Amino acid sequence: MKLLEQGAPPDGWAKAAPIPQNILEQAGDFIRITLIVAELEVRKLAHDATDLVVRAIQPALWLIIFGQVFTQIRAIPTGDLSYIEFLAPGILAQSVLFISIFYGIAIIWERDLGILQKFLVSPAPRAALVMGKALSAGVRALSQAVIIYLLAFAMGVQINWNPLALLGVVLVVFLGASIFATFSLIVACIVKTRERFMGIGQVLTMPLFFASSAIYPIAIMPIWLQAIARVNPLTYLVDALRTLMLRGELDMGRISIDLGVLMIVMVVMIWLGARMYPRVAM
Amino acid sequence: MALIEMNQLTRAFGAFTAVKTLTLQVHEGEVFGLLGPNGAGKTTTIKMLTTLLEPTAGDAQIADLDVVKQASMVRRIIGYVPQLLSADGALTGYENLLIFAKLYDLARDSRAARVREALHFMGLDEAGNNLVRTYSGGMIRRLEIAQAMLHTPRVLFLDEPTVGLDPTARKNVWERIQDLRRDYGTTVLLTTHYMEEADALCNRVAIMHRGECAALGAPSELKAALGGAEITLDDVFAHYTGAELDSGGSYRETARARRTARRLG
Numbered sequence: 001m002k003l004l005e006q007g008a009p010p011d012g013w014a015k016a017a018p019i020p021q022n023i024l025e026q027a028g029d030f031i032r033i034t035l036i037v038a039e040l041e042v043r044k045l046a047h048d049a050t051d052l053v054v055r056a057i058q059p060a061l062w063l064i065i066f067g068q069v070f071t072q073i074r075a076i077p078t079g080d081l082s083y084i085e086f087l088a089p090g091i092l093a094q095s096v097l098f099i100s101i102f103y104g105i106a107i108i109w110e111r112d113l114g115i116l117q118k119f120l121v122s123p124a125p126r127a128a129l130v131m132g133k134a135l136s137a138g139v140r141a142l143s144q145a146v147i148i149y150l151l152a153f154a155m156g157v158q159i160n161w162n163p164l165a166l167l168g169v170v171l172v173v174f175l176g177a178s179i180f181a182t183f184s185l186i187v188a189c190i191v192k193t194r195e196r197f198m199g200i201g202q203v204l205t206m207p208l209f210f211a212s213s214a215i216y217p218i219a220i221m222p223i224w225l226q227a228i229a230r231v232n233p234l235t236y237l238v239d240a241l242r243t244l245m246l247r248g249e250l251d252m253g254r255i256s257i258d259l260g261v262l263m264i265v266m267v268v269m270i271w272l273g274a275r276m277y278p279r280v281a282m
Numbered sequence: 283m284a285l286i287e288m289n290q291l292t293r294a295f296g297a298f299t300a301v302k303t304l305t306l307q308v309h310e311g312e313v314f315g316l317l318g319p320n321g322a323g324k325t326t327t328i329k330m331l332t333t334l335l336e337p338t339a340g341d342a343q344i345a346d347l348d349v350v351k352q353a354s355m356v357r358r359i360i361g362y363v364p365q366l367l368s369a370d371g372a373l374t375g376y377e378n379l380l381i382f383a384k385l386y387d388l389a390r391d392s393r394a395a396r397v398r399e400a401l402h403f404m405g406l407d408e409a410g411n412n413l414v415r416t417y418s419g420g421m422i423r424r425l426e427i428a429q430a431m432l433h434t435p436r437v438l439f440l441d442e443p444t445v446g447l448d449p450t451a452r453k454n455v456w457e458r459i460q461d462l463r464r465d466y467g468t469t470v471l472l473t474t475h476y477m478e479e480a481d482a483l484c485n486r487v488a489i490m491h492r493g494e495c496a497a498l499g500a501p502s503e504l505k506a507a508l509g510g511a512e513i514t515l516d517d518v519f520a521h522y523t524g525a526e527l528d529s530g531g532s533y534r535e536t537a538r539a540r541r542t543a544r545r546l547g
Binding site for chain 2: 019032033036039040043044047048112113114115117118119120121122123124278281282
């Protein structure tokens with residue numbers, strides 16, 4: 001390795017990362033980086049997946065205890081569905097929310113370690129780094145979906161096994177996880193310390209959860225709560241999952257609205273997240 | 283030729299000015315040291331040069347590229363090893379390097395070979411497939427330097443590269459840095475508060491004090507300027523920083539430095 005005599009490394013200085021010239025190359029660059037950041041998460045989970053198993057305990061308890069009790073007493077009007085069928089997609093949405101909403105802690109942890117700084121110093125577009133984090137949260141959330149599907153099936157929920165519906169659920173889980181993980185990332189960039197984040201995370205999670213149709217229909221809420229529920233992205237997530245997960249006629253109009261809302265919210269979140277991301281390292 | 287130019291570079295945080303009108307040049311191919319006590323503005327300077335932090339006044343160029351206006355171009359030609367521990371403990375050493383090789387878009391066909399070469403160069407061949415959380419402090423630092431060197435940057439920024447390392451590990455890191463300069467012609471800008479580190483590694487040093495450059499020159503020049511054969515760089519340092527026992531370094535910084543030291547130790 002005697003490179004100094006030539007004045008530069010064999011492939012020349014700074015040729016490592018060519019600058020994307022047009023919109024097509026930029027899009028390719030964006031997708032490439034997003035997948036690399038997600039790959040990092042998958043590799044970590046491959047080394048140690050205990051976290052995912054521990055995380056699955058909470059939704060399992062909700063389904064088994066809360067679900068069975070409320071199915072018995074029939075206290076909540078859920079139309080044609082049994083309560084456990086009504087609840088299963090809601091609990092899936094809940095675990096997507098819970099596994100994503102504390103993602104900001106991981107961001108702050110990576111900042112405290114110095115890992116995040118190294119990514120920010122690389123030529124990777126900020127939005128792609130944020131999108132990669134969102135996708136990583138999606139991977140985690142998907143593992144929860146698998147467990148909840150198995151549990152729900154064991155508890156007698158009539159599941160729609162149509163491959164297209166399943167694919168739809170995967171997409172919706174990724175969208176939901178992206179939204180809440182990026183929201184969490186934005187909060188992390190504002191509060192910057194773990195202690196403050198923990199406090200705020202708790203405060204945000206409960207209202208998001210209870211002001212949605214996850215465990216009871218919107219119709220039985222007081223009017224003011226209904227208004228909040230209608231602007232809560234979690235409501236659209238629950239609605240989409242309920243439509244896709246359970247056996248029955250697929251309401252395409254309804255699912256399109258749900259997907260449309262979720263996608264718009266995600267794009268806004270990623271855009272905002274990309275602007276905020278560098279702040280966490282300052 | 284000046285590869286890094288700082289002109290009146292300034293950064294304020296509220297009422298506190300961390301770096302004050304700093305004007306410095308770093309030449310191509312040299313190892314340049316920023317010295318100073320905690321809170322002197324060394325890390326803030328590095329953060330501005332590595333595009334992590336925008337200056338509040340003044341400007342800086344790396345290879346004629348402006349660190350603010352051409353930040354994404356600058357990012358392509360620099361490597362950075364933060365003061366904190368930046369290798370991912372939940373991955374293997376090989377994976378840590380592979381992810382960055384991909385991030386910098388190294389050619390697919392030579393990627394694995396390049397990663398292996400970097401592991402070899404840093405003496406980590408055998409540890410490559412172990413999780414980084416099982417590494418010693420010196421191994422982690424060498425891995426981090428390998429990570430920052432994968433894309434053969436023109437400038438390598440090292441923030442306190444040997445903090446928390448034992449003397450043997452420290453010597454080893456020094457040797458790697460000197461090898462990089464010899465084999466790749468990499469320009470190195472490092473911060474340190476260890477005088478023997480500056481003496482052993484740096485062609486030139488700038489002693490920073492309260493955000494300003496208090497002295498600049500080769501370690502031997504600075505020693506000569508104060509006269510006497512007995513003078514050490516420690517004396518030079520004490521002379522220019524007023525030998526304050528405790529200047530700067532907040533609770534948070536101290537907690538951070540100790541945590542890093544503990545994890546490395």
